[in-house]
Amino acid sequence: MSRYHPLHGIPRPRAEQVNAPIRRLMSQPATRRRTVAYEQLLVERAEATRDDVETAA
Structure with a gap:
């Protein structure tokens, strides 16, 4: 999975960063x-x- 949002290019947080x-x-x-x-x-x-999800047409 990419660390970046597929549409916005914004870094996604890591699960460990949110769990704490x-x-x-x-x-x-x-x-x-x-x-x-x-x-x-x-x-x-x-x-x-x-996981990355492809937007349906």
């Missing part, structure tokens, strides 16, 4: 702010771990 903040976040009390931050980190992790 997720672990730190989960040690915090459950709040709405934590939930929002967790959702954002999950999107980043999905981006870091998914």
Whole structure:
């Protein structure tokens, strides 16, 4: 998998770079702010771990 987003050329985060903040976040009390931050980190992790996908015509 390329380290760069195929359409935007933006570097993708590595899974390890996202896992550490997720672990730190989960040690915090459950709040709405934590939930929002967790959702954002999950999107980043999905981006870091998914294979390149070709857009269908």
